[in-house]
Amino acid sequence: MIGVHLENPDPAYCRVFPVRHYDLDATLSSGQAFRWQKNGNGWDGVIGRRFVRLHSDADSITAETAEPVSDWSWLIDYLQLDLKIEEILTTFPDDEPMREAVHACHGLRLLRQDPWECLASFILSSTKQIVQIQQIIQLLCERFGDPLPALRESGPTHSFPSPARLAAAEEAVLRACKMGFRAPYLLEVARRTTQRQFDPAQLGQLPVEVARVELMKLPGVGRKIADCALLFALGFQSAFPVDVWVARALRQLYFPRRKVNLPRLHRFAATHFGPNAGYAQQYLFHYMRTRGRRRETVRASKRRSVEALTAR
Numbered sequence: 001m002i003g004v005h006l007e008n009p010d011p012a013y014c015r016v017f018p019v020r021h022y023d024l025d026a027t028l029s030s031g032q033a034f035r036w037q038k039n040g041n042g043w044d045g046v047i048g049r050r051f052v053r054l055h056s057d058a059d060s061i062t063a064e065t066a067e068p069v070s071d072w073s074w075l076i077d078y079l080q081l082d083l084k085i086e087e088i089l090t091t092f093p094d095d096e097p098m099r100e101a102v103h104a105c106h107g108l109r110l111l112r113q114d115p116w117e118c119l120a121s122f123i124l125s126s127t128k129q130i131v132q133i134q135q136i137i138q139l140l141c142e143r144f145g146d147p148l149p150a151l152r153e154s155g156p157t158h159s160f161p162s163p164a165r166l167a168a169a170e171e172a173v174l175r176a177c178k179m180g181f182r183a184p185y186l187l188e189v190a191r192r193t194t195q196r197q198f199d200p201a202q203l204g205q206l207p208v209e210v211a212r213v214e215l216m217k218l219p220g221v222g223r224k225i226a227d228c229a230l231l232f233a234l235g236f237q238s239a240f241p242v243d244v245w246v247a248r249a250l251r252q253l254y255f256p257r258r259k260v261n262l263p264r265l266h267r268f269a270a271t272h273f274g275p276n277a278g279y280a281q282q283y284l285f286h287y288m289r290t291r292g293r294r295r296e297t298v299r300a301s302k303r304r305s306v307e308a309l310t311a312r
Contacts, residue, residue, distance in 0.1 A: 012068035017061045017076070021085050023107030024056035030286040032111050032232050034121055034134045035141075035160070044154045046141075047078050048114060051150040051157045066149040077112050085109065088237075091274045097253035098273075098280060101287035108286055110279055111232060115200035116193065117160045118233035119215070122225045123189060124182050132178075139177040144169065166190035185220025192218070204234040211236065223266070231278040240269040240277045249284040 006014050028036040028043050036045040042055040052075065055062045063075055076082060085107075092098050124140075125133045137160075144165050145158030166174070167190040174183040192198040198218065203211040208230060215226035223242070230239035242250070242265055250265050251258075254272075273280040 006062075006064055010068075012070070013066075014062065014064040015069075015072055015075075017063065017079075017081055018059060019056070019061050019081060020059075021107045022056070022061065022079075022081075022109060023105070024054060024061055026105055026107060026286060027079075027109045027111065028054075030105075030108060030282060031130050031289070032282070033113055033118075034125075034130065034137050039153065044151075044157075046148065046157060046159065048074060049146070049148060049159050050074070051148050051154065053151055053154070064151065066151050080109055080112055083109070088276050088279050091276045092280050092283075093272055093274065097249075098283070101280075101283040104290070105283050105286045108283055110237070110282060112235065113233045114160070115203070115229065115233040116163060119200050119221075119225075119229045120160075120166075120186060120189070122228040123186050123220045124179050125228075126182060126220065126225070136177055136179050140174075140179070143173070143177060163190040163193035167194040182220060185218075188219045189221075200229065200233070203230075204236075208236045208238055212239070227278075231281075237276045237278045238270075240266070240273065240281045242266060242269065242281075243285070245285050245288045246281055249288040253284075 036043050042053050044053050051066045053064045089102060121137055124136050141158040141160055144161035148157045148159055150157035171183050171187055174187060203214060211230060212226050215221050215229055227239040227241035230236040231241060247265060251260055269277055
């Protein structure tokens, strides 16, 4: 990759993956995972118990680690590098809103996350913005995770805490991580997982409807959080999380000037977006979140053009 400075170019510590139609920036900033931080032209993050720094260009993603790696399958799976995105996109409905979302978010991908970390993260996400969720999770990892080797300029790095580690914590200490009313929910789910009353990893073997019901039995887990875990960790690409942004997208783009309740939106999503509805959802989510930013970019570009013409 041209222009990327690697701290250790040894092949045991870095690898270049050829890619097509992969927008790493959009993927890592689209509200799926909360432990990625922009670092210059790259991204620093933690996957499992490994620190990794990622850089991308139009044709490749370069990964750099702080410890030697002999098998990179964990990263290939997490980034879903073997997925043929063109085949996913062909299953989307051929309507104007979906075409606009795909055009605006070209190269957006779904990640495949650890089920426990993903579920716990989304329990902490309730009624919070992405920046706030990142702050909560960073505090949680600093206080309960294990220190990990990292590259320079990355700052202290920790693993995501295990269920057992959180199950042994006091609720007040969890609340000190700024998670507020979510603390008892996370604590109870950690305890059930530690006591083997619940195993998020096993849910992937169940039908999606059954897995959703099992998740929604947990404290603090409603339909949206359950669908996030199903989609982002367990591989159920028909799961369609509906949060404020997605509900707004569906109402504005598909039901303008009509009052449509949440159950109606769920029924519409289940029938309209096809077998990869969750993928379509992520495009709509990111499209709505970034639409204002794109409009401002266009307006700024027009202002600069006018100023340049006036200055001549």
